Amino acid sequence: MAPASDAPGDGEKRGLMVNNSLCKEKVPFFTKDGSRNVTWYICGPTVYDSSHVGHARNYVTFDIIRRILEDYFHYNVKYVMNVTDVDDKIINRARRNYLMDQYRSGAIDLNKVIEDLERAMEEELVKQQKKISDTEGGLEKATSSRQKDDLADRVKQEQLKVTKINEARDLLQGQKEEARKLGGKEGINMLLGGSAADSLASQLDARLGATVTDHAIYKSHTLKYENEFWDDMTALGCGYPDVLVRVTEYMDKIIEYVEVVLANKFAYVANGSVYFDTKAFREAGHQYGKLNPAAVGSSLLASESESNFETSEKRTSCDFALWKKSKPGEPAWESPWGLGRPGWHIECSAMASDILGDNMDIHSGGHDLQFPHHDNELAQSEAYFHCHEWVRYFFHSGHLSIDGLKMSKSLKNFITIKEALTKYTARQLRMLFVIQSWDKSINFSTTVVNEALQKEKQFKNFFANVESYLRQHPMAGIQRPGDDEKQLFSRVDQAQIMVRERLEDNFDTAGAVTELLTLVRDVHSYIDKCKSANGKPQPSLLKKAAIFVTKILVVFGLSDAKNDEIGFGSTTSQSGSTGNLTTVVAPYVDGWVSLRDSVRSAVKSNASQAKLMELTDKVRDEDMVDAGVCVVDEGNTSTWRLDDPQVLQRERDERRLKVKEEKLRVLRQKRLQKANLLEKHEASSTSPQEIFKTKDEYKDFAFDERGVPTHDKGGKELPKNAKKKFEAAYKKAVTDHEKFKDSLVKDPHFLQNLRAELQEIVSQILRLEQDR
Template identity: 45%
Template sequence: MERVWQQPCASCSDGGASTPQLVLYNSLVDRKVPFVPAAGPGSKQISWYTCGPTVYDSAHVGHARNYLSFDIVRRVLEDYFGYSCLYVMNVTDVDDKIILRARRNHLLASYAAAATDSQQVFVDSQAALAAAVDKQQSKLAEAEAALAEAQSADCSGGGAEKRREELATCVAQEQLLLSKQEAAAAAAAELGAAAGVQQLLDVAGDALAVQLDQRLGATVTDPAIYRAHAAKYEAEFLEDLSALGCRPPTVLTRVSEYIREIVGYVQQIVDNGMAYAIQGSVYFDTQAFRAGGHTYGKLNPWAVGAAALAGECSDGGEKRHPCDFALWKAAKPGEPFWDSPWGTGRPGWHIECSAMASAVLGAKMDIHTGGEDLRFPHHDNELAQAEAFYHSCGCQQWVNYFLHSGHLGIEGLKMSKSLKNFITIRQALESFSPRQLRLMFVLQPWEKKMNYGEQAKEEMRSKEALLRNFFANVEVVLRTQKVAATGQRWEEEERGLAAELDCAQRRVHEALCDNINTQAAMGALSDLVKAANVYLAKRDGAGGPGPQAFLLRSAAAYVTRILSVFGLAPSPGDCLGFAEAPSTAACGGSEAVLDALTAFRDKARGMAKAKAPAAELLAACQGVPDAQATAAGSSGRAADMLAVFVAFQREVEGLAASGAPAWQLLAACDRVRDDTLVELGIRLEDKPDGSSVWKPEDPAVLRAEQQERQRAAAEARSKKLRSQLDLKTKELDKFEKLAALPSVQEALADKYSQWDPEGGMPTHDKQGAALAGKALDKALKEVEKQRKLRAPLEKKLSEDPACLQTLATEIRMLRAELEGLQGAASTGENGCA
């Protein structure tokens, strides 16, 4: 018998609806276009280059907007759509900004170290701030003139409007900078010459550094100054990326490591007739480039020719055309340099990305990303350089998809280091958790502008709590619902929730296909969570069937999957090896932190045992921050370990500064070992030679050992308390009995009738006869005996008139502590509170 099978078709599966195709907003055409890999429609291999940081200062939340947003896009492409990305990121460690900042910081530090006369510092500050205000006024006037010219020009259209819009933003930025310079000048004037040197430098330091650089910049010749500056902020940036949960690049390129390739790249452009050398510098020839059949300014054509938008440094009038830009800059005093065919010098601003991306990815790449502010001139110049380099190959499109993240605004302007209106990533992470910060960007279209504000913190916490509560509710069902004992029949409620799950899956897929719209995808997940909560509420009533655990788990698993795609939950793509491997599960990539913590603790213990001076302990603490920076881990667990390290270091530092005895420091070392590290699954063993070793361990095992130590300590304490209680109870009983005794006169009243009021001695016997001779001696002995009996109480009362009350209070406290220990022991034994 012939078997019959009918192939499903679109019309019978989804009513004829077409399958969504992934589209991306491509800045090269400023619209959404279908995404097709360069290797072909069926390929899953794609190449990606992203502009990394210029490491001259701390990264801010505006940078986080760029790197987090594209980390989310990358995760969606990799973990949802299944692409394999060759992801390249550059680090600009040779640049005008780095050179200026490193040199100025060095000169200002030298000035501050030598400054002793606050009057002279005040005079220098006034002059520097006045010069800064004058310069900024000139820059504002230039920006206003450029805007006025653009507004009066007889032209219309999208390009003209965008040009005017960007020039207006430029004016606002220059106005902000001028207001900051004027505020600094006013603050310095208010401080006056009587202010301290550091107070003045805090206000006028930046302006002073500019003045110092103009006079002394050429004297800074040590290349280590520039490299150390860049290395510091590169390390900080990579730590920030790790703290934000961003996946590391496949390839990290540094300008200083690709000088040879950059020189060769520039030479090829010169050989192709699209660059020229003048006085040791090389400039890109935009007019020759256009004559060669290429288009200059593909991304921002309306910005070409606008000096206020070009962002280039002065060239000394060497360029043939105002639009030309430097590929290689001739060496100047006070700058790092390398050899080249045109003499010593260094790369220009843009050439690094073209050369390094070409060195790794070649003549064609799928995706190039960066911030919106890099469109022009940086990315437009990148494209021109690459097309000029590959001119003989007929290259007209080096990048297929240019993606630009929208600006992050604060107070209406782009967050920027140059505007000094930024919040560092580390400052932001004091208000937001990494997940909350990522969630804030997930809930915004990656290519649109957005504003940063502290008010978003509570909103993100609320949204995070909604998801946490959902997962907690599902966990309760999974833990409490026994499948064998409950009905599994689907009713209307189950079919409704299943339909909501199916709808959410379809909506998420459509949203992610539509330019990776994570905002819409999160909306679909939110609706699914609400539907599940409604279902749980309906099934929570008494007498009816309970909720279906399997169905709820499916819904929760899908929500978890999409959250993990966005980096909001742990993702398999972020882990290496087997999750249960001790070195991974127990240590979580925090080995370096644990090594540093152990070494520091060993040193502290050794110094405490040797009773080292407090100054030596404080000196040991000062070496810890470098270890922390080196050990800052690449996972949340490493961050937990680092927090323990920092807390312990601060405790040791505080004890040393207060001159605490050695036993307190040793007790702090014991607490880290016996308490703090237990929940982190780390066993710390002290060796006889004073060193220690850490080992990963099951926290349950460590908790059991901890409980046993606590039980033994409680038992020893109880024994000591009982002994103290017994002694003090007997002492109080003894003194209370003595206190209850009659006075000496009352005790001997049946033998003596009269007493000396001053000496307290008897003078007459019971019959009234005066005492003399042996009778008097006998009376004195009886009085002395009575006095000796009462002497301990009288001595105690002379030392502390309230001794009986004090003893009674101490006994009550001992009993209360003993009862507390016994109650805790009973709770531990019974396993209940």
């Protein structure tokens, strides 16, 4: 293996070890020709819908690994990505959306729409229950442990789909009356905008899909979601591929590829379709199912992504389509076998082979693509090239799961990238993936996200601390290094070595971050020691540590710092501006001038110290936050750092929300106390002689001269225990009434004042609740 070239924090050169799915273990990494040139093909998006955080897990993960190879180990990577713009998912989704639009425009009878939705969900439920039964049957027959695990996971997925249908059905029941109140088109649109419409779209497609013949419907659908995908990738900070290929632009190459596989006698034609012959492939000495042999032959494990798995046209159940005869309602291209379209797997083989040839260093994708997609890609390509190693290293990223199940559009348990970016920054999402093993599953939970946010905060505080010393203590103040300085110099060197070891061990970014944060803690300890000894930390040493940490974060795509900058780089809207100096400094100067004007006015009006502090707090929490400056008060002094204004605004809003929630909690408690007190005083204002007579339940009773009940409405004397109860209540009423009269003597308006106080508390609660 060629030696690794210089990288940030070289240390001792060791070999890069990677987890290769082809051999299920970590192996040394070296390129096919021993050079620094790496060829890499990554399975890109199937552009049928919006990308979700599960997709982000895959593309951000491989963006990080690409950066490490290029920017740390200094390989020259040729990164090729495809866009699948024709396949079963795209055809089904585009067709269903079109048919739902047609249905919606023609729907005028609300009751008929409700009837259609309910019937469609019932039919979908029956189909889904059968899928569960079939999958459970397959699980019982499974022989290998991997197949059992995969099928057990599939059972859970199918059960979740049933849960989602039932939830949609329950929601529809609750919406029906609301829709009837709205009436007409408004009520219809409300129902068709809900999750119940998915089942109806499926039924419409089954009945009318063959009537959709305009191929522009598919083209506009894929164009929309491809543009969305690139917007999402840009927002997440992912680099663009060096080469981009699309299926619809490669039909000639795909057809030519299929012809060669046929000529090599590894495929056969059947009724206008072309199928790969797995039996002939094996008999020629090839291995089929290298990545997941346990799934070979299981229609249950392939059916999620391989349509028409079972068909009488195939010679064996393992065979798969290279070219599919197009059905009515599907896009089609001319071919030697008639009108048709590519199989799912052939597209990647043809496109990757055209760009990278008969052997590539890396092929990557999500863990779920191992079978059938990547196994079938390997088979096709080996059959085409008459080779046994088309791919040298297969990288598969782990799933992103929610509640233990893979995030998936079909399972309806996803969060789109756009939705996630309204709650978290791109850096925070990237940090989430950096601190996990790239080839292991992640359960997307509050705990995992909070861990990423906490680590980001640790780095922010570290950079802010170092920057404050670099501003306060010029380099001219450097003193002779003592033992503490020598120890920290050694720790920086050691951290560089440890980070390299972690990255050489299968791109262990989580371990690398741990090493960086250990160095961060050591720097903080050094600063604390200097403070306790009334000394000053050496700025050059702090900067050395901070520059190293920054460089590694830059490699991971967590920072865009340039040259010898430290920290997360140009995160404010003003930083890196191409405008003039006035434009750049305007937000900060405006904040200072605004404070000066406010303080001058306050001083002239003899404002209190509290008012002056309120003015400074406003600048800290409003003007500076909006300008991307975080000011932190520490005793009688304050420190500051630059940050993304959106992050600071979100943190500020979260703090304010907590304060508001606490105020609401206290006010609600006060409201309850005041209401109970008012109720008690209002009850005690009634004369004891009237307390029973005024209640409806006693209106036909007989009473003594004090107004205490003696006989029920039938004239029957009350039992002793009832009389005791009434006597006790009467005595308490007498006592309470006397106290009430005493209160009136002290303050004749105390009851009205109590009502006013309660009303003011209620008004404060309403104002706070409305100000959300």
